[in-house]
Amino acid sequence: MxxxxxxxxxxxxxxxxxxxxxxxxxxxxxxxxxxxxxxxxxxxxxxxxxxxPDYQDAIQVKADDPRLQSDYVTYSSIKGGGTINALLSMPVNTKKPLGGIVVVHENRGLNPYIADVARRAALAGFISIAPDALTPLGGYPGNDDEGRALQSKRDRNEMLADFIAGYDYLKNHKNCTGKVGVVGFCFGGWVANMMAVRIPDLEASVPFYGGQPASEDVPKIKAPLLLHYGELDKGVNAGWPAYEAALKQNNKEFTAYIYPNANHGFHNDTTPRYDKAAADLAWKRTIDFFSEKLS
Known part of the structure; x- marks a missing residue:
């Protein structure tokens, strides 16, 4: 072959x-x-x-990395008394509270790539939580095709509410300072934008190639934004000019980067859409942004 x-x-x-x-x-x-x-x-x-995706060979921070304490927790779901499973990660021997980061998955549940990103965030000196919005349907099923099919059965606004509940869980965790930001990818990028709309106390939001909120919702945004887009991502990028105009019109704090010749999903290092140079730069900018805003 x-x-x-x-x-x-x-x-x-x-x-x-x-x-x-x-x-x-x-x-x-x-x-x-x-x-x-x-x-x-x-x-x-x-x-x-x-x-x-190739999850076996692309993981950067293993689940058993000795530098981290990484365990699954549950918190209350918006759906009728149910719970959401989430990966909670932080550096080992955490002596003082840390800034918190909610890590929001794509449209397929908490797959190994997103769990890896959550551990990377913890390794950078934060406490992170990566909820699985598929929990009410049994959780991430082990492959992305079935994950997408499952996620399409959930209402996206109910999933947004479950991620906001994850923000509340993290904000009140004993190892968190109470300063919490969010980073999300694809569907999670839309969630990151919408959490900025819905949560007045959100400290920072970093959407990666995320769908944009309606212009009339932009005045509600209080958090500073760091937005990442791939130049070749025509679908998501089509909504950026109107969003940018609304952010400027409402004097919002934001910085946006469009990475040359990068596709949608350029940060996901498990697929050939991955662009290492763009991903590394975007992640460095993300961690620097959180270090400033969550300190």
Whole structure:
């Protein structure tokens, strides 16, 4: 089987995967459209395998990293007396309260990549919580295809409320200073934007390629924003000009970066959309931002 290199893949293939990953294409249509790019010894099966996440080899901070205390906790869900499972991580031997970061997953539940990001945040000197909005449906099922299917069954505003409840849990944790920010990716980027709308005391919000709130909601934002977008992410980026105009009109504190030649999902190092240079820079900016705002 011919080895596939990222440089050999047309942008149209990444755009197709983006449509599939966001439920704009079902699997059958995705495979059918992908077949047009199975040329030169590259099979559809090989393309599919290349595009899917590789969680086994990409984790940066292992679950048993001795530098961290990382355990699952539960807190009350917005849904009728239920609970939400979440990964709570902090440096070992924490002697004083730390700034808190809510880490919000994409549209597929608390997968290994997001759990890894939560541990990275803790390793940077924060206490982090990464809730799994799929908990009422049994939790992240172990693969992203089933995770997306499950998440599509939940109302996104109810999930937003569950993440806000996670913010409340973290804010009141004995190892947290009470200063809490949020970082979210894709769907989680929309959640990060909306938490800034809904939570007056939120200290900082960092949406990665997240959908934008309505312009009429922008006046409610109190938290400073750090926004990350990929230049090639046409769908999400279409909403940025109106959001930027509303932020400026309402004198909100924000900084936005659009990373050249980067796709939607460029921070996710488990898929070929990953752009290491952009991801590393965006993460450094994120940690620097939280270090300033949560101190």
């Amino acid at each position: 011919k080895k596939i290199n990222k440089e050999d893949i047309k942008q149209d293939v990444f755009d197709l995967y983006d449509d599939y990953a966001h439920n704009r294409l079902d699997r059958r249509d995705f495979v059918q459209k992908l077949s047009a790019y199975a040329v030169g010894g590259i099979t559809v099966a090989a393309l599919m395998s290349f595009l899917m």
